[in-house]
Amino acid sequence: MKRLLLVFGLLFSANAYSQNYLTEYNDTKAIIKPQVPIKAYPFNLQDVKLLESPFLTAMKADAAYLLKIDADRLLSSFRRHAGLQEKGKIYGGWESDGLAGHTLGHYLSALSMHYASTKDEAFLKKINYIVNELYECQKARKTGYVGAIPNEDKVWEEVAKGNIKTGGFDLNGAWAPWYTVHKIMAGLQDAFLYANNTKALQINQGIANWAENTIKGLDDAQIQKMLICEYGGMSEVMANTYAFTGDKKYLDLSYKFYDKRVLDTLANGKDQLAGKHSNTQIPKIIASARRYELTNNPKDLKIATFFYNAITKDHTYANGGNSNYEYLNAPGKLNDYLTDNTTETCNTYNMLKLTRHLFALNPEASYMDYYEKALYNHILASQNHNNGMTCYFVPLRMGGKKEFSDEFNTFTCCVGSGMENHVKYNESIYFRGSNGDLFVNLYIPSILNWKEKGVTIKQETQLPASDLVTFTVNTAKPTKFTFRFRYPHWSKNFLVKINGKVEKDIVKSANGYVIISGTWKKNDKIELIIPSNLYTEAIPDNPNRRAVFYGPTLLAGVLGEKEPDPLKGVPVFVSSTNNANDWIKTTDKSKLHFVTNNLAKPNEVQLVPFNQVDNSYYSVYWDVFTPESWTVQQKIYEAAKLAEQNLLAQTMDMFRPGEMQPERDHKLIGEKMQTGEEHLKKWRIAGVDGHLSFEMKVDENLTNSLMLMYWGMDNRDRRFDILVDGTQIASEDLNKFKESKFYNISYAIPAELTKGKKMVTIKLQPKPRNSAGPFYEARTIKN
Numbered sequence: 001m002k003r004l005l006l007v008f009g010l011l012f013s014a015n016a017y018s019q020n021y022l023t024e025y026n027d028t029k030a031i032i033k034p035q036v037p038i039k040a041y042p043f044n045l046q047d048v049k050l051l052e053s054p055f056l057t058a059m060k061a062d063a064a065y066l067l068k069i070d071a072d073r074l075l076s077s078f079r080r081h082a083g084l085q086e087k088g089k090i091y092g093g094w095e096s097d098g099l100a101g102h103t104l105g106h107y108l109s110a111l112s113m114h115y116a117s118t119k120d121e122a123f124l125k126k127i128n129y130i131v132n133e134l135y136e137c138q139k140a141r142k143t144g145y146v147g148a149i150p151n152e153d154k155v156w157e158e159v160a161k162g163n164i165k166t167g168g169f170d171l172n173g174a175w176a177p178w179y180t181v182h183k184i185m186a187g188l189q190d191a192f193l194y195a196n197n198t199k200a201l202q203i204n205q206g207i208a209n210w211a212e213n214t215i216k217g218l219d220d221a222q223i224q225k226m227l228i229c230e231y232g233g234m235s236e237v238m239a240n241t242y243a244f245t246g247d248k249k250y251l252d253l254s255y256k257f258y259d260k261r262v263l264d265t266l267a268n269g270k271d272q273l274a275g276k277h278s279n280t281q282i283p284k285i286i287a288s289a290r291r292y293e294l295t296n297n298p299k300d301l302k303i304a305t306f307f308y309n310a311i312t313k314d315h316t317y318a319n320g321g322n323s324n325y326e327y328l329n330a331p332g333k334l335n336d337y338l339t340d341n342t343t344e345t346c347n348t349y350n351m352l353k354l355t356r357h358l359f360a361l362n363p364e365a366s367y368m369d370y371y372e373k374a375l376y377n378h379i380l381a382s383q384n385h386n387n388g389m390t391c392y393f394v395p396l397r398m399g400g401k402k403e404f405s406d407e408f409n410t411f412t413c414c415v416g417s418g419m420e421n422h423v424k425y426n427e428s429i430y431f432r433g434s435n436g437d438l439f440v441n442l443y444i445p446s447i448l449n450w451k452e453k454g455v456t457i458k459q460e461t462q463l464p465a466s467d468l469v470t471f472t473v474n475t476a477k478p479t480k481f482t483f484r485f486r487y488p489h490w491s492k493n494f495l496v497k498i499n500g501k502v503e504k505d506i507v508k509s510a511n512g513y514v515i516i517s518g519t520w521k522k523n524d525k526i527e528l529i530i531p532s533n534l535y536t537e538a539i540p541d542n543p544n545r546r547a548v549f550y551g552p553t554l555l556a557g558v559l560g561e562k563e564p565d566p567l568k569g570v571p572v573f574v575s576s577t578n579n580a581n582d583w584i585k586t587t588d589k590s591k592l593h594f595v596t597n598n599l600a601k602p603n604e605v606q607l608v609p610f611n612q613v614d615n616s617y618y619s620v621y622w623d624v625f626t627p628e629s630w631t632v633q634q635k636i637y638e639a640a641k642l643a644e645q646n647l648l649a650q651t652m653d654m655f656r657p658g659e660m661q662p663e664r665d666h667k668l669i670g671e672k673m674q675t676g677e678e679h680l681k682k683w684r685i686a687g688v689d690g691h692l693s694f695e696m697k698v699d700e701n702l703t704n705s706l707m708l709m710y711w712g713m714d715n716r717d718r719r720f721d722i723l724v725d726g727t728q729i730a731s732e733d734l735n736k737f738k739e740s741k742f743y744n745i746s747y748a749i750p751a752e753l754t755k756g757k758k759m760v761t762i763k764l765q766p767k768p769r770n771s772a773g774p775f776y777e778a779r780t781i782k783n
Contacts, residue, residue, distance in 0.1 A: 031246035035296040040363040040431040040439055042356065043448065045116040045194070048426035051445035051460070054611065055425040057385050062422035063114055065388035066107070068407060071126055074104040075133050077148030082137035092409035098175035099413075101148035104130070105183030106416030112187075112194035114423040127195045131188070134203050144210035146184065146203065149177050160214050164225045168277075171229040178257075181207065182232035182283070183416065189240055201244060208241045212253055227259045230280040235287035239294060254291060259284055266303045271310045274330040278315075278323035279413070281307070282350040289357035301361075308354055312370050317396055318537050318547035318620060319381060319554055319610065320374025321348045325714045325738060335542040338621060339740035340403075341714050342396040348378045349417040356428060359441075363431065365512025368441040369489045371428060375442070377554040379421050381611040382414070390418030397740040398619040399559060399570045429459075437482040439513065443469050443530070453479050455520070464532035464551030465590050473524040481520070484513035485528060490551050495529035534580040534594075536624075544624050546573075548580055548607065550592060556618040557596075557605040563617050566679050566741065567640075571600040572623045574630045601630070647744075647781075652704070653697035655778040658682025666694040676774070679711055679742070685773035686720075686764055692772065693763040696780045698754040706747045706762060709777035712737035720772035723763040724753045731767075746781065 050056040072088030077100045080086050090096055095103055108130055115123035137146045149155070155174040158165075165172050185207055191200035211234070215223060235257035242250035262281055265272050273281065285307045292300035314331035315322045321343025322328065329337055352371060359367040382391040382402075389404040392414040405415045430448050431439040438450070440459075448457045454475055461469040471483075487494050487508055494514055496503040507515045516526065532551030539545045548555045557571070564570055573596070575583055584607060585597045594607040610620055625633055655666045658675040659682060672690025676683055686692040698704045706722070706729070715734035722730045730747040737743045754760060764772035 032243045032294060034293060036293060036361065037434065038293070038360050039434050040360050041434070042360075042427055043430055043432065043450070045113060045424065045426060046119065047449045047451065048429055049117070049447045049449075050426050051447065051458075053445045054380060054385070055444055058380060058383050058388075058422045059114075059425060061383065061385050061388035062110070062419065063118075063120075065407065066110055066114065066126075066419060066423075067122060069107060071104075071107075071130050071133070073408075074107060075130065075137075077101065078104070078134065078137045078146060081148060081152065082140040082146070084137065084140055091411055093411035093415070094413070095411045098150055099180060100150065102180045102183040102413065103411045103416045104148075105180070105185070105187035106419050108187030109190040110419035110423050112190040113420065116194035117423065117426060124195055127191050127197060131191055131197050131200045131203065134184075134188070135199055138203055138206055144206035144208075144213075146207065147177075147180065149174050149180055152177060156214055159226065160217065162218055162222045164218075164222050166225065166229040168228060169230055171226065176230040176232070178229070178231035178234050180232075181211065182234045182237055185237040185241075186233065189237060189244070192244075204237075205241060205245060208238060208250055208253065211238075212249060215256060223256060224260055227257065230277065231257060233283035233286060236283060236290050239287060239290045243294060251291070251294065254287060257287070263288065263303055266307050266310075267299050269302070269306055271306075271314065271331050273310065273315065273328045274333075276328055277326055278328050279326065279344060279346045279350060282311075282347060282354065286350060286354050286357065289354060289361075293357070293361070304354065304358060308351075308358055311351065314540065316370075317343055318539070318549075319343060319377040319394060319396065320351075320370065321345070321378040321394060322351070323347055332540040335539050335545055336739060338396045338398060339713065339738070340395045340397050340400050341393045343378060343394045345378065345382045345391055345394060345414040345421070346417045348374045349414075349421055352379070352428075359428075359431070363433070363439060363511060363513075365486045366489075368428070368486050369512075372442055372488070372552050373554075375425070375428075376552050377610055381554075381613070382418060383422055384614045385612075386614065388422070390415055390421075396620060398621055398623075399564045399566060399617055400619070400740070401563070401617045402614065404614075430457075433484070437484050439484045439486075440471075441486050443488075443528075453481060455479050455481075462590075463530060464553055465592055467529050467531045469528040469530060471526040471528075473520045473522065473526075475520060475522055478519045478521050480518070482515060482517040483526065484509070484515055487512055487514050488530060488552065490535065490549065491530045491532065493529070493531050497525075497527040497529070499525055500527075534584055536578075536580050539621060544629075545621050546624050547620050548584065548622070550594070553592060554610040554620055555592075555594065555607040556610040556613050556620050557600075557607050557622070558613065559605075559617040559619060561616055563678075563680055570619050571596075571603055571605050572625060572630075572633075573599050574601050574625045574627060575599055576627055647779075650781050650783075651779050652699055652782050653780045655694060655696060656682065657684035657694075657775065657778070663694075666696065668692065668694045679776075681709075681742075681776040683711075683774035683776045685771055685775075686766055687771050688766060688769060690772070691763060691765050693761050694778070695759050695761050696778065698749070698757060698760050698780055699782050700754055700756055700758065703751060703783040704749045704754050705781045705783060706749055707744050707777075707779040707781050708732075708747070708775045710734055710737055710743045710745065710773075710775055712739045712741055712743055714738075717770045718773070719767040719770040721765045721767070722747055723765060724749055724760050725757075726761075726763075727753055729753070734773075742776065744777075749780075 070088055073091050076086045076088050076090040111123045111127050134146050155172045158172045169176050171177055185204050188200040188204040191197045235254045238250050238254035285304050288300040289304040315328050323344050324337035325341045326344050355367050355371045382394050384404045391402050392412050429442045429444050429446050443461050443463045446459050456474040458472045496506050509515055534550050536546040536548050583599045584594045587593045587595050592609050596604045656662045670686050670692030672687035673692050674685050718734035721728050766772040
């Protein structure tokens with residue numbers, strides 16, 4: 001087979017390397033060699049085959065979905081913008097809503113990685129077709145650029161002139177255009193690495209040259225202003241283009257995409273991430289890790305390590321994910337941020353990439369402890385394993401439910417990264433040390449074909465349903481090497497047997513791996529007994545709000561397919577002990593099914609692996625009380641009930657929207673109205689350029705107020721005026737209400753508006769380009 005030059009220790013070949021772009025050897029033909037010691041390298045994807053497990057189930061579901069997607073529909077706008085005839089109708093979702101093109105990049109990456117693992121020709125055919133189509137688009141445009149963003153030519157022309165306008169997610173009216181450019185370049189790079197498509201590298205370099213030409217006339221202030229808008233991993237793909245070509249101008253371009261506001265702060269060891277959009281930042285940090293590998297710039301390493309430690313220590317939930325409504329909170333402040341919009345999946349997709357870079361530089365078990373938590377409990381939990389559909393957010397609201405994408409009308413960022421997530425579970429199970437050792441990082445059933453050693457190793461396990469992990473060596477001749485088995489943080493014991501004989505003097509290294517050296521022969525067996533136990537993990541800022549784990553697996557309490565009452569429907573745990581093994585008993589160990597043991601109030605709870613929950617409501621966090629504190633808490637509940645009774649006594653009129661008779665009784669009218677039901681209550685909203693109004697009783701002799709009920713969530717573009725009989729009494733912006741709960745907000749009604757009246761008309765009038773509502777309830781209150 002013809003061999004081409006690759007870089008940074010990579011050889012361009014049909015071999016499939018993981019996304020760190022690292023391999024074991026520094027070949028003399030490599031264009032750019034590592035400038036720092038790489039202590040552990042991932043295996044080629046083709047060398048690690050998954051065996052039957054939930055991970056293989058997820059991979060198969062993802063692969064089936066990838067084959068359903070019509071490449072011509074993803075290419076539609078690329079061709080049209082290049083002046084070519086479209087071959088398919090553009091898909092829905094974000095593809096039709098301003099971010100067209102990003103999905104194609106993710107899709108190309110996912111196809112390439114799955115081809116690398118399986119050598120399935122159906123995937124190679126799709127890869128080559130897409131690359132050829134993009135090549136035709138690039139030729140037709142003659143600038144090197146290929147894209148599908150609405151009004152992109154005008155946008156890039158303005159950017160090149162230094163006319164920069166941005167509000168954070170828009171650049172000169174386009175939705176994060178550099179973000180989409182990055183996804184396309186990343187997909188092309190993966191097609192090159194995993195599928196040996198050299199034309200993909202050529203297109204990638206053409207886009208990189210176009211990017212250089214676009215920003216070459218900008219001064220530093222203009223570039224920094226431009227970088228206020230989310231730009232994805234542009235700095236990373238430029239660093240990789242430098243590695244692929246050896247041309248330093250691409251490394252210089254990588255540093256052009258350097259956001260000083262964020263990265264210099266991290267370099268100085270300061271966590272000022274509160275209020276920042278999480279997934280805007282993580283790709284910048286991956287680029288720092290990558291540049292450190294290529295340049296030995298210590299500032300880049302400090303940025304990467306400080307950020308990683310800050311996120312995993314102070315911003316991470318029990319499932320390994322981070323962010324609420326996509327944004328980070330103050331360090332260690334998560335208790336009040338359990339909503340339907342926690343843990344954006346793209347964040348963890350990128351955090352796992354960053355973890356792999358840092359592990360390669362410093363192979364510590366703690367990195368893989370985090371990796372395991374996030375992989376098992378966020379990535380695997382983000383997919384419906386029946387059909388391959390994925391979650392944008394993985395909700396951690398107590399009593400929440402996952403919302404999965406559909407096949408052809410969503411295409412959010414997390415659908416794109418989700419395409420990749422589930423075809424690469426084999427990428428980090430094993431790493432090879434620079435000294436020839438074998439790191440076993442994850443206990444996932446698989447077969448490793450270690451070609452350089454002439455060895456295959458079969459890992460069989462049902463961990464944590466069983467404590468046993470068996471490795472069987474197959475080799476034509478005795479081969480000497482050292483196993484390094486990760487000692488998981490969640491296990492208190494670690495027993496090793498070699499060919500049935502217990503090893504009495506096992507050594508746990510300082511980096512958290514158990515070291516077993518030997519000369520290995522055919523059919524040698526190593527058995528690990530790694531007991532799992534039940535244990536809890538408290539949310540950082542509330543020791544009495546806890547998640548329950550069994551081994552590496554986060555457990556969810558299944559609360560049924562009907563939403564529990566958001567105020568009273570999620571059980572609490574009451575116990576005089578802190579030992580989770582006393583709280584919970586096993587009902588089916590093979591399926592990891594459990595039930596609380598005289599613990600939960602008001603009802604006992606069934607617990608199952610969070611990564612197996614699909615259509616049920618659930619909770620993974622539980623409020624835990626001692627019998628004494630529960631007595632106090634019951635008094636708090638009683639006080640809340642009394643407050644409800646007092647509110648009812650003060651209520652003159654109550655209107656529940658969305659129900660036929662109450663809407664007729666209150667003479668609801670409006671334009672562009674919608675209704676729906678969530679959290680056991682119906683709601684109404686008036687859309688852009690619409691309005692709604694209804695009548696409410698008042699008392700002409702008392703002071704009155706209007707109380708509207710809202711649900712806290714990501715309510716952008718929900719600004720509206722509240723009028724009583726045509727007079728404005730308040731303006732509201734629902735986006736300030738973020739917690740997943742109902743908010744009862746009161747608005748005083750001036751006495752002159754109710755004088756001599758028994759009834760008034762309430763009107764909700766949206767601000768321009770906004771909606772009014774949704775509201776779930778309206779009351780008039782006598783004060």
